[in-house]
Amino acid sequence: MITLAELNAADETQFVVLLDGSYEHSPWIAERAWAMRPFNSLPQLKRVLVEVVRDADHEAQLGLIRAHPEITGKSMPTQTRTAESINAQAKAGLSNCTTEEFSQLQRMNTDYNTTFGFPFILALRGPRNTSLNKAEIIATFERRLNNHPDFERAECLRNIHRIAEIRLNDKFGYETTLGNDVWDWSERLSHFSDPGYAERGELSVTYLTDAHRACAARLAHWMRTDCGFDSAEIDAVGNVVGVYHGSDPKAKRLLTGSHYDTVRNGGKYDGRLGIFVPMICVRELHRQGRRLPYAIEVVGFSEEEGQRYKAVFLGSGALTGTFNPAWLDQKDVDGITMRAAMEHAGHCPDDIEKLKRDANHYLGFVEVHIEQGPVLNALDLPLGVVTSINGSARFLGTIQGVASHAGTTPMGSRRDAATAAAEFALYVEKRAAAVPDLVATVGMLAVPNGSNNVVPGRCNFSLDVRATSDAVRDSCAADIANELAQICQRRGLSFTLEETMVAAAAPSAPAWQKRWEAAVKAQGLPVFQMPSGAGHDAMKLHEIMPQAMLFMRGLNAGISHNPLEAITNDDTELCVRAFLNLLDQLATELS
């Protein structure tokens, strides 16, 4: 065990010795980090080491990757491997592979090295000294073999940083108790899943199914018994509402939370992280017997994903008074109306309108959420502060040309709907790329009944535009529509473009965004501002009170709505600590 004080006091040689074993056979990383002393926190040290590798040249990065052994039981002189590496591979069960597993790993190692020119690196250890098992390792290996070389090089470096993080935690005796507890709750809640998914080990929790109701009961139970909330109830729309009073029982409340429903075959953290993180914070306050000069209301929103019915934000919409009673007559695929589903669950739909919150009783709304995108992962940053939930607009369009014989129609005589759509898609890409935090996507693109030997007479497409402000979004959409008209005019085609959905941007309230920034900075991390491209419950609360969100890094390039959605307990620990910091800031401001 070493301390930050020891490290900060060390000369360069000592410094390198103290950090030996964190980055495999690569003392140059510690050497370069030495100049960046002193370090106020372990997360800050980790970040500096990440930046040293990031700023190193390509060859040095490749050298770092190649300094690692392959993930395999193949016999290798032990002196070339660090003890840490041997332990990690043994723990994963790789030291007693079957013949099949061994040869599969051999083949994958060969393929991987041939394709990429460096060995496959994967961090094996999880929270509480657990490890990925052989099956998980082999599945990840197979999947990563299909990645692009640029991505795989970065992914290896990310895994190396994660390996180093775990080794540094050991060295410094750094505990991630809070993060581990959130991890454990996420695992336990993921055991509830809808019929048809549960059997395959997939996670699906849609509105008011048995699994959904079990999740609500479990959340309320944990709030009451594990965390010490003063009350934890399931309301008429299925929200789990926990309240931890302030020192004055009539004090205003901080509202926070996220949703506990999931998409079908989704991930364990989407939504739920934003319930568990404030729950852990309340648990810590309760353990300390501490009351703040404001109350905390944590809501597990019952519905955000729009999976069972064609309506979204049922939970947060009830709080803002925008739950539409007409939705109650909607039927799910089995013909069960929303009203019947509610009554079956013992809820009284008529009481939903009573759930509307009076904003005067609240300080504001904050929400923690997994990023669901690749940005933080690519930047090796655990946390990001949201500047705005993007305004979005969706369109469906068709370009109409003239179908004609691919052999007999000269290039100059064609009215090809697909090449026009191609021009359109490239303009969309270019127009969006020219403006930071603007994205535009042609997600659907198809020549209906296309044939090898027919010049496309028609091409259907979708367009999705999102920006941090409605003005930026609308300007982009207008330019795109204008370009489409010009393309079709020039090519002698006709088109339709119909707006199917529009949602206003929800910029973060500046004062709340600043609190998140200070909370992130307090962890020794750089402040990174980013928009939210996806919609969140905070969008709804934005309608009635100030709001701001904190994003946490997702692994696997930030994949979400997918079982590969993943987090680390270390990131979660930082997220909880940032939330606690925000609570402290607010307490200071109000006292």
Next chain:
Amino acid sequence: MITLAELNAADETQFVVLLDGSYEHSPWIAERAWAMRPFNSLPQLKRVLVEVVRDADHEAQLGLIRAHPEITGKSMPTQTRTAESINAQAKAGLSNCTTEEFSQLQRMNTDYNTTFGFPFILALRGPRNTSLNKAEIIATFERRLNNHPDFERAECLRNIHRIAEIRLNDKFGYETTLGNDVWDWSERLSHFSDPGYAERGELSVTYLTDAHRACAARLAHWMRTDCGFDSAEIDAVGNVVGVYHGSDPKAKRLLTGSHYDTVRNGGKYDGRLGIFVPMICVRELHRQGRRLPYAIEVVGFSEEEGQRYKAVFLGSGALTGTFNPAWLDQKDVDGITMRAAMEHAGHCPDDIEKLKRDANHYLGFVEVHIEQGPVLNALDLPLGVVTSINGSARFLGTIQGVASHAGTTPMGSRRDAATAAAEFALYVEKRAAAVPDLVATVGMLAVPNGSNNVVPGRCNFSLDVRATSDAVRDSCAADIANELAQICQRRGLSFTLEETMVAAAAPSAPAWQKRWEAAVKAQGLPVFQMPSGAGHDAMKLHEIMPQAMLFMRGLNAGISHNPLEAITNDDTELCVRAFLNLLDQLATELS
């Protein structure tokens, strides 16, 4: 009635008077044509008038279109309409419209004028003083309302030229007896159609169905009784083979013909024109009691379209010895093998190999075919001489990227398969357009399971490349494959590109192409050389003897494999006269 001699001798004023009424209220056309005297044939005069309009400025062309009345029964002072126009509209039944038809025409006229700024023009008269009926007129009107303004302006001018052609025929007493007879045969043969199509008035004649066998019987009958062929037999593969001996019964033969099967819901002229035109020529020779120093063998090929079985060129392939006996075991959608279908029709599959022709007994092969493309129609040319049947290659491909959230994935972090495919499609278009007579088409293009809010992770496409030579085709395909690799490399994507079909180019035999050119020139028409983008029976005969093709204009932008496929009796007359000219040339050469 006037004569070309009178017209050639007229001064400008007389000239304009003589041609008055051919182009509605537009004496400027005749005025400008006067300088181009003398005219050796009516087709030449017609061509000059077309060129005058073509060379006129945009406003003059619009003036010509606007000089025409709308197609409607609406009351209009008769002095503003020419007698010809009133007669034509009355003949079509437009003078006694129902209230519904009248108001439909009114609405379409308003829509058309609003969209295009000029009235809808349609030539109503067909062969033998027939007329389009009201239903045909209304259907055409509806269809043309959807066209692009540029196309519609040209289509109105084309109809004006067709109206003028019919009026000039009347003025000059020009008969199109040969063309009319081909027209009539085409109509009568189109009454045979497969079950499921016949009931809907659609044309479908697939291999060895009852309709197909009836067509063969009818062709053989016409050859023998109407045309005076010395023999006309149906061979083992279903070809109808008619022979008209030369003056020496042992003289070599000119082989000609085309296919009588059709695609499903196809046109009346695709293939069949190339049987009827030489049949009429033989009939004329026979009527004149004339024998040439060579024999003529006209073959109605039984199968070219590959509709019933997954094999093509069954008929012409039998003549070149490339009929594959393995095809006999193929089954159609009803499970009937080709062998069973043949035996049911009384054919002996074992005799197919005996159908192989010995090239030493033949002078060569010529084939007349409807163009099946827009080129001649756009150039207002009745006939075109084929330089080569294009070599073609087909590919299927996939671009693999990474599907990701359309809202949360920044533009710079995307691996969008669809925008890569868009770049690819535009390169294909540009690369082909840079080389004359080269075409390349991305006919299939689709993001499988594409979603509005997902960056496309995959895009499937087809590629079809055709060129007058295999070298030009292969060079284009290689550049395209190379560009695809570069696009994917730059964008961090992977791809597949698999060649699924390749067919060699069949360049026309120079001596035979020259004969077609002389035959076209002899009609007073300009010689226009063009490749064939589609495959034809001549491709097969190319394997064993010299060949050359003559193309005839298709109306409706050259649409084919479609009931809208159309020709004029005037074009057909020219086609027959060109064929007769070729026969004469050959007779002179061999005598």
